Amino acid sequence: MxxxxxxxxxxxxxxxxxxxxxxxxxxxxxxxxxxxxxxxxxxxxxxxxxxxxxxxxxxxxxxxxxxxxxxxxxxxxxxxxxxxxxxxxxxxxxxxxxxxxxxxxxxxxxxxxxxxxxxxxxxxxxxxxxxxxxxxxxxxxxxxxxxxxxxxxxxxxxxxxxRHKTMAIRYATQPPVRVFYQVWKNPLMTIGGQQIISNVLTLCGGKNIFAQFGTLAPRVTEEAVLAENPEVIIASGMDESRPEWLEDWRRWASMTAVSRNNLFYIPPELIQRHTPRLLDGAEKVCQYLEQVRRTSSAISGLTEGRLGD
Structure with a gap:
């Protein structure tokens, strides 16, 4: 169909x-x-x-x-x-x-x-x-x-x-960033590869770590997220405030997203609604991933410098 x-x-x-x-x-x-x-x-x-x-x-x-x-x-x-x-x-x-x-x-x-x-x-x-x-x-x-x-x-x-075309051109060649998008805490829910938010992640050079799921909002476990070790966690919650459960991930200090403080919030009306404002939410996602790339590049540079010494 x-x-x-x-x-x-x-x-x-x-x-x-x-x-x-x-x-x-x-x-x-x-x-x-x-x-x-x-x-x-x-x-x-x-x-x-x-x-x-x-x-x-x-x-x-x-x-x-x-x-x-x-x-x-x-x-x-x-x-x-x-x-x-x-x-x-x-x-x-x-x-x-x-x-x-x-x-x-x-x-x-x-x-x-x-x-x-x-x-x-x-x-x-x-x-x-x-x-x-x-x-x-x-x-x-x-x-x-x-x-x-x-x-x-x-x-x-x-x-x-x-606007979409301009963004696609701008971010097409950016290094991929592995992202976990959290829809809800209990049960722990994310997005499958066919969900429009996954399309937003791809637009920004992000890689949905659970894109293999065919359902729109699959349930996952904390263990599955930890095993994937995302570089970024993004959540939007259900209202205008940053969801408290986004901070719950900080107890997993070894996870890359946590160790590098890459826990981000997008207002739900900008990312969870299929409207022209979706690209406003996409702009925020793209900006966050660019920030992550700069941080990763700086860390990589420091590591290489130490190895050179």
Whole structure:
């Protein structure tokens, strides 16, 4: 399915690409493989994920949002939207009361059975699954098509793609740095190679030490982390403050990340949401890894100097 979607990311049968409120029908295939048909661009949209809410605004369709899930906090206007529950447990009756002509959800984040319940109630559903950085721009373009705001969406997606390309060129030749990204403490969770944060690490010249896992958020053990001996540990937690458990690693003084004080924090809204701000989080990751490379180079220089003596 992924190959098909990559080959035909915007399967458009009939489309009006302008943002002038035209009423031409629209047909798109979403990231779950479903074909969505709208008689005209959506005017009343409900978002089932915080990152989707932000993408709708990025696509120039924020004024068409009539409801969103909890933690839809960006941009500021999103905080005023009626809430329809959380992304893992939304209220179908509340959604129906808002009379949306389009509901945009999240393949891996929204419970499948709840999404199917909305379909059975007659709602039009479009699901996103941005696993790679480039998918953020693609989803913006798709939402612009669905909402009839393609001109604005294309401008935003082009800006995102250009920034991504610039960063990729800048860090393409940097020495690799081995990274453990911690999602949670209990259970201890990290990211697999198909998770978008792993894509961010790669962009910055980082190497996800658990990239071999196919699941998005695999559980691991402390022993497995110690055996891999990462040069860097990055965490973001669930709120705006540095998670306390990031400091728990200091008891393992022999680990390279600890001995060199390479324990870093990224605000979750910048790294755990699939939005244009993901590149803000990526910039922070890249800066941290550059700092690590400079430190490693200095240590290597001192070691070689001592050996020369």
């Amino acid at each position: 992924k190959t098909l979607l990559a080959t035909f990311p915007l399967l458009i049968l009939i489309l009006c690409p302008t943002a002038t409120g035209a009423t031409s029908p629209v047909t798109l295939v979403d990231d779950a493989g479903y074909t969505l048909k709208l008689d005209s661009p959506a005017k009343r949209i409900v978002s089932l994920a915080p990152h989707v809410t932000e993408l709708v605004y990025a696509a120039g369709a924020g004024s068409r949002l009539v409801g969103a899930v909890q933690y839809s906090t960006y941009p500021e206007a999103a905080k005023k939207l009626p809430l329809v529950g959380g992304y893992t447990r939304f209220d179908a009756e509340t959604i129906l009361s808002l009379k949306p002509d389009l509901v945009i959800g999240w393949v891996s984040g929204n419970p499948k059975e709840q999404v199917e319940r909305l379909r059975q109630l007659g709602l039009k559903i479009f699901l996103t699954q941005p696993d790679q950085i480039d998918d953020v721009a693609r989803n913006i373009d798709q939402i612009g098509i669905l909402a009839g705001t393609s001109a604005i969406a294309r401008t935003e997606s082009a800006r995102f793609r250009n």
